[in-house]
Amino acid sequence: MADLLDELTRKALRRERPTREEALAVLAGEDELLEVVAAGARVRRRFFGRRVKLNTIINMKSGLCPEDCSYCSQRLGSTAEILKYSWITPEDAARTAGRAVDAGVKRVCLVASGRGPGDRDVRRIEDTIAAIREDAAENGRPEAEICVCLGLLQEGQAERLREAGAHAYSHNLNTSEERYSEICTTHTFADRVDTLQRAAASGLSPCSGAIFGMGESDGDIVDLAFALRELDPDSVPVNFLIPFEGTPLGDRWELTPDRCLRILALFRFCFPDVEVRLAGGREIHLRSLQPLALHLANSVFLGDYLTSEGRPGADDRQMIADAGFTIEGADEATLPGARRDLVAIRRRGAGTEEPANT
Numbered sequence: 426m427a428d429l430l431d432e433l434t435r436k437a438l439r440r441e442r443p444t445r446e447e448a449l450a451v452l453a454g455e456d457e458l459l460e461v462v463a464a465g466a467r468v469r470r471r472f473f474g475r476r477v478k479l480n481t482i483i484n485m486k487s488g489l490c491p492e493d494c495s496y497c498s499q500r501l502g503s504t505a506e507i508l509k510y511s512w513i514t515p516e517d518a519a520r521t522a523g524r525a526v527d528a529g530v531k532r533v534c535l536v537a538s539g540r541g542p543g544d545r546d547v548r549r550i551e552d553t554i555a556a557i558r559e560d561a562a563e564n565g566r567p568e569a570e571i572c573v574c575l576g577l578l579q580e581g582q583a584e585r586l587r588e589a590g591a592h593a594y595s596h597n598l599n600t601s602e603e604r605y606s607e608i609c610t611t612h613t614f615a616d617r618v619d620t621l622q623r624a625a626a627s628g629l630s631p632c633s634g635a636i637f638g639m640g641e642s643d644g645d646i647v648d649l650a651f652a653l654r655e656l657d658p659d660s661v662p663v664n665f666l667i668p669f670e671g672t673p674l675g676d677r678w679e680l681t682p683d684r685c686l687r688i689l690a691l692f693r694f695c696f697p698d699v700e701v702r703l704a705g706g707r708e709i710h711l712r713s714l715q716p717l718a719l720h721l722a723n724s725v726f727l728g729d730y731l732t733s734e735g736r737p738g739a740d741d742r743q744m745i746a747d748a749g750f751t752i753e754g755a756d757e758a759t760l761p762g763a764r765r766d767l768v769a770i771r772r773r774g775a776g777t778e779e780p781a782n783t
């Protein structure tokens with residue numbers, strides 16, 4: 426098995442995808458966990474050094490979604506006792522974003538529940554991006570990267586978000602195509618792929634990941650990893666199910682720290698030079714082994730999630746320092762050169778003094 430890990434590491438350093446058999450072997454659990462983590466850590470260090478990028482979520486509109494994603498506390502019919510509110514104002518979002526940037530956050534993710542945005546919703550996000558940038562300029566803060574996550578996009582919406590200054594669009598595939606209809610009946614895997622492709626085609630940096638712990642097999646995990654790789658995302662959030670009472674998956678507690686770390690290692694082998702982001706559920710499923718996950722993921726969400734609370738940012742910053750990592754600065758590039766060159770953050774046109782390059 427040491428041979429397998431050597432081979433996976435060699436391939437990842439060349440940005441080659443593992444075979445299906447190799448990927449399944451990582452999950453099968455025959456290797457010592459620390460050996461798997463050490464192999465993934467070599468790949469992580471090669472492309473991302475010891476930097477950890479911090480991200481935060483701002484839930485712009487919470488609950489009351491007409492879609493029925495089984496894992497989601499905001500879904501149709503959810504009785505989870507979450508906060509429910511309509512759109513927060515651009516100013517409120519800008520204040521929250523500013524506090525997060527002061528705490529070391531580099532990317533701010535503007536998320537809203539719902540099937541997808543209408544025109545007014547896109548306008549709200551345009552205003553919010555403008556307010557965040559204005560607030561940063563007024564307070565002499567570095568500009569955060571803005572990622573937007575509003576569900577399924579219609580024609581022209583990605584372009585508007587890009588024009589407004591969004592850097593990325595996030596839309597997770599969540600689970601394998603084969604079992605997608607088991608976790609959601611109101612939209613399809615293909616709908617999600619379509620939105621991600623629209624976002625990428627508009628010049629937004631594509632972000633798409635997964636949720637694990639929803640009854641998927643090892644084969645499903647590998648199918649999803651390979652499907653995601655086909656889409657060539659710049660960022661891949663790895664979520665572990667947060668089982669909310671009042672949702673269909675509310676009693677599903679099937680993950681162990683060992684399982685989570687093997688999944689993260691597999692994602693590092695499949696996405697060697699891509700931002701692999703430790704996302705929701707890390708605290709409750711990785712528990713005391715969270716620091717090991719930093720050797721695989723190069724990016725982490727700080728603070729609270731959409732509808733559940735994360736742990737204090739100070740604890741995470743301490744964990745990062747204790748594990749020998751440093752927080753990625755605003756002036757440091759996240760992605761290695763070959764990838765970064767494909768995504769230039771817009772510094773001209775709308776919202777700047779520079780003319781657009783039309």
Ligand code: SF4
Pocket residue numbers: 490491492493494497498499500501537538539540576
């Ligand atoms: S994941 Fe998004 S689309 Fe699905 S129910 Fe939750 S808020 Fe709605």
